[in-house]
Amino acid sequence: MSDNKNLSPVERIKQKSDALRGTLQESLQNETTGAIADDDTALVKFHGMYMQDDRDRREERAEKKLERLFSFMVRLRVPGGFFTPEQWIATHHVAGENTTGVIKITTRQTIQLHGILRNKIKPTLKSFSQVHLDSIAACGDVNRNVTCAAHPSESELHAEVHAYAARISKLLLPKTRAFYEIWLDEEKLTDKKEEEDPLYQDRYLPRKFKVGIGIPPNNDLDVFTNDLALIAIIEKGKLIGFNVAIGGGLGATHGNAETYPRLASIIGFVPADDEKLFKTIYEIVTIQRDYGNRSDRKLARLKYTVDKYGTDWYKTELAKRTGFALGDPRPYVFTDRKDHYGWQQNHKGLWYYTPFIENGRILDDEKLALKTALLEIAQTGKANFRFTCNQNLILADILEKDKAAIQQLLEKYKIIEHTDAASAIRKNAIACVALPTCPLALAEAQRYLPDLIGKIETILVKHELTPENIIIRMTGCPNGCGRPYAAEIGFVGTSPGHYNMHLAGDHEGTRLNRIYKENLDETAILKELDLLFWLYKKERITGETFGDFALRQKYYKA
Amino acid sequence: MLNTPKLNLMQELIAGSSREELIWLSGYLAGVVAAQGHPAAAAGQVLAQIASAAAPVAESAATPSINKITIAYGTETGNSKKLASDFAAKAKKKGINAKLVGLETYRLNDLPKEEYFFTVISTQGDGEPPAAAKKFYDHIHQNGLKLEKLKYGVLALGDTSYPLFCKAGEDVDQQLQKAGGQRIASLEKCDTDYESQAVGWFDHILQQLGTSTGPSAAPNGASVIAKPTGKKIYTGTVVANINLNDRGSSKQTHHLEIVAEEVDYQPGDSLGLVPENPALMVETVLGLTGVDADRKITIRQEEHKIGHLLRKKLNIVYLPERVVKKYAAIVQQDIPETRIGLLDLLKIYPVRDAAQFHEVMAILEPTAPRLYSISSSPEAHGGEIHLTVAKDKFAVNGEIKHGLCSDQLSLLAPDQTFEFYIHKNSQFRLPAPEKDVIMIGPGTGVAPFRSFLAQRDSTGASGRNWLFFGDQHFTTDFLYQTELQNWLQTGVLTKLNTAFSRDQAEKVYVQHKMLRESAELFRWLEAGAYVYVCGAKEPMSVDVDVALLHIIQKEGKKPLAQAEAYLDELKESGRYVKDVY
Numbered sequence A: 001m002s003d004n005k006n007l008s009p010v011e012r013i014k015q016k017s018d019a020l021r022g023t024l025q026e027s028l029q030n031e032t033t034g035a036i037a038d039d040d041t042a043l044v045k046f047h048g049m050y051m052q053d054d055r056d057r058r059e060e061r062a063e064k065k066l067e068r069l070f071s072f073m074v075r076l077r078v079p080g081g082f083f084t085p086e087q088w089i090a091t092h093h094v095a096g097e098n099t100t101g102v103i104k105i106t107t108r109q110t111i112q113l114h115g116i117l118r119n120k121i122k123p124t125l126k127s128f129s130q131v132h133l134d135s136i137a138a139c140g141d142v143n144r145n146v147t148c149a150a151h152p153s154e155s156e157l158h159a160e161v162h163a164y165a166a167r168i169s170k171l172l173l174p175k176t177r178a179f180y181e182i183w184l185d186e187e188k189l190t191d192k193k194e195e196e197d198p199l200y201q202d203r204y205l206p207r208k209f210k211v212g213i214g215i216p217p218n219n220d221l222d223v224f225t226n227d228l229a230l231i232a233i234i235e236k237g238k239l240i241g242f243n244v245a246i247g248g249g250l251g252a253t254h255g256n257a258e259t260y261p262r263l264a265s266i267i268g269f270v271p272a273d274d275e276k277l278f279k280t281i282y283e284i285v286t287i288q289r290d291y292g293n294r295s296d297r298k299l300a301r302l303k304y305t306v307d308k309y310g311t312d313w314y315k316t317e318l319a320k321r322t323g324f325a326l327g328d329p330r331p332y333v334f335t336d337r338k339d340h341y342g343w344q345q346n347h348k349g350l351w352y353y354t355p356f357i358e359n360g361r362i363l364d365d366e367k368l369a370l371k372t373a374l375l376e377i378a379q380t381g382k383a384n385f386r387f388t389c390n391q392n393l394i395l396a397d398i399l400e401k402d403k404a405a406i407q408q409l410l411e412k413y414k415i416i417e418h419t420d421a422a423s424a425i426r427k428n429a430i431a432c433v434a435l436p437t438c439p440l441a442l443a444e445a446q447r448y449l450p451d452l453i454g455k456i457e458t459i460l461v462k463h464e465l466t467p468e469n470i471i472i473r474m475t476g477c478p479n480g481c482g483r484p485y486a487a488e489i490g491f492v493g494t495s496p497g498h499y500n501m502h503l504a505g506d507h508e509g510t511r512l513n514r515i516y517k518e519n520l521d522e523t524a525i526l527k528e529l530d531l532l533f534w535l536y537k538k539e540r541i542t543g544e545t546f547g548d549f550a551l552r553q554k555y556y557k558a
Numbered sequence B: 001m002l003n004t005p006k007l008n009l010m011q012e013l014i015a016g017s018s019r020e021e022l023i024w025l026s027g028y029l030a031g032v033v034a035a036q037g038h039p040a041a042a043a044g045q046v047l048a049q050i051a052s053a054a055a056p057v058a059e060s061a062a063t064p065s066i067n068k069i070t071i072a073y074g075t076e077t078g079n080s081k082k083l084a085s086d087f088a089a090k091a092k093k094k095g096i097n098a099k100l101v102g103l104e105t106y107r108l109n110d111l112p113k114e115e116y117f118f119t120v121i122s123t124q125g126d127g128e129p130p131a132a133a134k135k136f137y138d139h140i141h142q143n144g145l146k147l148e149k150l151k152y153g154v155l156a157l158g159d160t161s162y163p164l165f166c167k168a169g170e171d172v173d174q175q176l177q178k179a180g181g182q183r184i185a186s187l188e189k190c191d192t193d194y195e196s197q198a199v200g201w202f203d204h205i206l207q208q209l210g211t212s213t214g215p216s217a218a219p220n221g222a223s224v225i226a227k228p229t230g231k232k233i234y235t236g237t238v239v240a241n242i243n244l245n246d247r248g249s250s251k252q253t254h255h256l257e258i259v260a261e262e263v264d265y266q267p268g269d270s271l272g273l274v275p276e277n278p279a280l281m282v283e284t285v286l287g288l289t290g291v292d293a294d295r296k297i298t299i300r301q302e303e304h305k306i307g308h309l310l311r312k313k314l315n316i317v318y319l320p321e322r323v324v325k326k327y328a329a330i331v332q333q334d335i336p337e338t339r340i341g342l343l344d345l346l347k348i349y350p351v352r353d354a355a356q357f358h359e360v361m362a363i364l365e366p367t368a369p370r371l372y373s374i375s376s377s378p379e380a381h382g383g384e385i386h387l388t389v390a391k392d393k394f395a396v397n398g399e400i401k402h403g404l405c406s407d408q409l410s411l412l413a414p415d416q417t418f419e420f421y422i423h424k425n426s427q428f429r430l431p432a433p434e435k436d437v438i439m440i441g442p443g444t445g446v447a448p449f450r451s452f453l454a455q456r457d458s459t460g461a462s463g464r465n466w467l468f469f470g471d472q473h474f475t476t477d478f479l480y481q482t483e484l485q486n487w488l489q490t491g492v493l494t495k496l497n498t499a500f501s502r503d504q505a506e507k508v509y510v511q512h513k514m515l516r517e518s519a520e521l522f523r524w525l526e527a528g529a530y531v532y533v534c535g536a537k538e539p540m541s542v543d544v545d546v547a548l549l550h551i552i553q554k555e556g557k558k559p560l561a562q563a564e565a566y567l568d569e570l571k572e573s574g575r576y577v578k579d580v581y
């Protein structure tokens, strides 16, 4: 079992938290600060929120003798990233009233709202609950939002597979009523038995836990970056089961060799028999609960448990707990990893439109009234909203007869123009949030990548590579929220204006990239890319992706 | 009769003295003569001619020795009280049974029974009596009041830099006479350096009451005659000027840090200064009237250039009705009696010529000083004075304007200098170190409490401190938030309650937070806590009054009358004081 000799502080906070209640009620009453008690900042994550502050405003506020501008980021739990039009409309209004106004689609298929003042949290969560949305376990040392291949036109069985996202999310949900009590003013529990939690007990998991479900051939969700990856195996038009992979995770820390990104390793196959499937999932989590490292949070993810004990051990322990062994993994192929922009039709004849949303940030600016457009589309009630793990959304499940109406709105707001105008690399790019809200950011990401891409585009033009679907991703620190290590070109922030450059990842997300050069500033980055693209143009084998080319040429540090 | 040097001396003295001073002088000499056992009348007459005011002298000379007097004071910042108590002590020494009483608690139906009644009263606001003396002041203004028995004298405290010098004292003096009272000492009007003048006045009274103060009176008396030297003026240099409100706030509250040589002040005092008029406004006035800015004219015994007067001395920005009325008389037009700026007057009702404007100059009043509570502590911020200035904002038919002085202060840049004086407030003082303190100071009302807390922090006072602060929005308007948080952490602040009125649907103010804390608050009161209120006189300080009454009723289980008595008791014992504006 994991050594509990020197538990990390967070472990103690969890255990004495009275099922994640802590002193949150008192914190909400504090009249002298906009923050919450230190211990509560760890607990509030389990309720789907992070306490942050506007880092741009720190100095100025300090001079004014004002504390940091504390606010909260709420991340919703949206298994598989599905919204009804009503839910979108509600979110639009909540964002307008209580937050920065920007609706942010995340790399895990859900949305985040930033800048919520402490006294606006309850109204925010109440309006969400009115449309059956919550943020339970969207963060914290529990299972996070369950992701799934986003586009229904990928497979006739999409709906069937997609349904598992919500069911797994439910299976792994904490039992405590704290969320309802604290934020929705639900009656206090008289009988605590009602919230006994055999899965999480009073200690929850050593660290966050992520589950993703992929549907070959498109790996749009980067399934292997999850702690637990399920790959739908479809034979003769039937879902026969899932390949099971464990130990994915990208977080690393500069200068800490013990930390590293890792893709999930396939350990077997489980048939599409719910009891077996859920038992397998459940026990994979309990093993991590019992064996995961609880003294060093940097080494607490499942990936380190797997590497510490080995996959064979994990399989045996799993069989012990489930009472059955996993089958041999089935063959499958991922051929791509992208969103299908523009109009698509699925097997049932329903229509789907994917607009280009840069870094998942939905707002109205001088160029594009995207937020208003989406509101009006939602108000027609004719399109569902599906989020993708590339920070996009799909206007979904539109009937043939309604397509024209949606098309008309898309034109009215120039969404189609905007989407068609965006270059291939821009559409394939991801940047994490980083500054000003992310406390861990070492450098800019979503506020900077769009400019950088503009400059990269001119280099591509110069080398006549514009049509290439090169995948570029940037993060403000090594935690990997934008999955930069799984990109063909990854930029990982090291300090303001400086990034490590990673190369040689593949196009399908089955191979991690490697570090090429460190601490580059913009000039250096552009110089490197100019050279690399020139070489790529000159020496590529026909059909060879940039990532494969970089690998073949060994453009990485040994 | 007198030899030349003496005569010169006397003429010089007479020339340099105001009518009041002369009247006093005549009485004083009469007293001295009487004390020396010469016929008082002689000396009296001589001076009577000079002063052309023999009346008081005649009376005074005749008064028999008595043994019971009442000394009542009306004070805002404690000066009048201090003097009144000194007088009482002195009288007692002379074997006179002197009753000392604050006008706020004076029983009005005792007035007709009074025989000797001396009032020391200051003037506040724009010629108003101190809040504490309002009841008394209104009472003596009702007609039909009969006070035949009353023999009285009034000592008025004031400040010549205000338009209506010692107005409240003048009014009291007049009303008591109207009511049939007999003035046995002429009204004495004192500027801010009132000490010797006041003492002289009282010694004189004691003499009149037939009890000599002996030769010691002479030096005392002499010093009185010297023309008031005015208050001590300092020059301050701005070292920091920060707008404490964050972006997006509708307010602008400037934290000013000023260095000045050995300024003598205590927590609770405020800083006073006279704002200049905007240069552009002055030029326009000169342009419209065609007067010569360099021409010298004499106003209030002082000769100045017109330009200088308009820029630095006289209120032209926003004239009071009374001045507008006088203006109307000069230009002979009927002008609605409302406050208005001189510039607008000149535009709508122009003066005939420069000559007529000289007449107008004569009716203009001095610009009243503005006061700002000092938010620093001599102990904690040695050598510095801090202010917390809210930029006053108001709309005049649609157009946004700013207050004259607060605007100027808010625009001061580091290294700029300005002149100021200290306005002492001996009423608004920290209690003994071990006493508990409850401070209610929303908005800029927090200023003196920052001073209190800093002082108690650096002197290690053991008493508990509780602050109620309020403003519009938590994120943008929490003045001195981080400093207050630190004091909470270090325990200097025991409790901090805040009310931000516009962060929720319903308005929440400090009095609401007090009511929410009523049980605890009453416990503090019972434990002897001192309560201080600073900030807006209305509605805040009134609402706080009501809230306190309510708390005392509820938690003390007292009927209203008893609760009021409880609150009065707090006031009288100096445990409930306000500095509101």
Ligand code: SRM
Binding pocket: A050, A052, A073, A075, A105, A106, A107, A108, A109, A110, A111, A112, A138, A144, A145, A208, A210, A222, A225, A248, A249, A250, A251, A252, A301, A391, A431, A432, A433, A434, A437, A438, A439, A440, A479, A480, A481, A482, A483
């Ligand atoms: C919003 C999002 C990035 C985005 O632009 O979309 C994001 C944003 C943050 N991540 Fe992340 N992560 C996001 C996906 C990821 C991913 C990608 C994925 O899961 O597919 C990863 C890499 C995969 C993995 O988990 O290893 C990821 C790995 C991390 C880590 C590193 C964890 C580790 O094992 O080392 C941290 C830091 C931590 O947990 O201590 C982190 C922490 C954070 C925090 C909450 C910073 C913090 O802990 O205070 C960031 C909030 C910034 C802000 O102001 O919004 N985030 N984070 C993504 C939200 C996903 C969701 O909806 O749940």
Ligand SMILES: Cc1cc2nc3c(=O)[nH]c(=O)nc-3n(C[C@H](O)[C@H](O)[C@H](O)COP(=O)(O)OP(=O)(O)OC[C@H]3O[C@@H](n4cnc5c(N)ncnc54)[C@H](O)[C@@H]3O)c2cc1C
Binding pocket: B270, B275, B317, B318, B341, B370, B371, B372, B373, B374, B388, B389, B390, B391, B392, B393, B394, B396, B401, B402, B403, B404, B405, B406, B407, B444, B445, B447, B579, B580, B581
């Ligand atoms: C004891 C005491 C302590 C104080 N402490 C503080 C403190 O700590 N901080 C602080 O900020 N203030 C404090 N004040 C208030 C301060 O003294 C001033 O009254 C305040 O700054 C406004 O002065 P001003 O010259 O800026 O505005 P003014 O020019 O005097 O204007 C004041 C008001 O007059 C009216 N007015 C003026 N001109 C016009 C016009 N042309 N047309 C129409 N209306 C007009 C407006 O209603 C305006 O709001 C204190 C006052 C007192 C008595």
Ligand SMILES: Cc1cc2nc3c(=O)[nH]c(=O)nc-3n(C[C@H](O)[C@H](O)[C@H](O)COP(=O)(O)O)c2cc1C
Binding pocket: B074, B075, B076, B077, B078, B079, B080, B081, B121, B122, B123, B124, B125, B126, B127, B128, B130, B157, B158, B159, B160, B162, B163, B164, B165, B166, B167, B192, B371, B423
């Ligand atoms: C806000 C304020 C307004 C004042 N207005 C006048 C005034 O109109 N006329 C005057 O002669 N003195 C005025 N003064 C000066 C006071 O009367 C003077 O400071 C006096 O010494 C105060 O005495 P006290 O402490 O007993 O109240 C004013 C003082 C303050 C603080």
Ligand code: SF4
Binding pocket: A432, A433, A434, A435, A438, A439, A440, A441, A442, A445, A475, A476, A477, A478, A479, A480, A481, A482
């Ligand atoms: S990658 Fe780092 S900077 Fe970017 S959002 Fe995640 S934690 Fe913040």
